[in-house]
Amino acid sequence: MIATQIKLSSPDELSITWDDGATGKIPLRALRDNCPCAGCRGETVLLKTYKPEPQQHLPGRYNLTGIEQVGHYAIQISWGDGHSTGIYTWEILRNLCK
Numbered sequence: 001m002i003a004t005q006i007k008l009s010s011p012d013e014l015s016i017t018w019d020d021g022a023t024g025k026i027p028l029r030a031l032r033d034n035c036p037c038a039g040c041r042g043e044t045v046l047l048k049t050y051k052p053e054p055q056q057h058l059p060g061r062y063n064l065t066g067i068e069q070v071g072h073y074a075i076q077i078s079w080g081d082g083h084s085t086g087i088y089t090w091e092i093l094r095n096l097c098k
């Protein structure tokens with residue numbers, strides 16, 4: 001499963017076309033709220049799960065400022081509040097697609 005085209009279909013929605021011909025849309029809000037990075041999701045180290053710190057919601061939190069492809073398996077998204085550590089694999093994106 002590979003995304004063949006990713007674009008903003010509206011100011012607050014991402015539109016993705018997949019190599020099997022399917023297309024899907026992901027609201028930027030859902031994309032950001034499901035950020036897969038350790039800071040947002042928490043992480044499990046040696047069987048102990050660390051919960052993320054409560055986050056401040058800064059202005060620009062849901063403004064997409066950049067998308068960069070990571071290898072052949074994921075994209076890295078930058079947000080208006082400066083957050084850019086989330087690596088979204090195709091699998092994560094496909095699961096978020098409506």
Ligand SMILES: [Zn+2]
Binds near residue numbers: 038039040041083
């Ligand atoms: Zn994050």
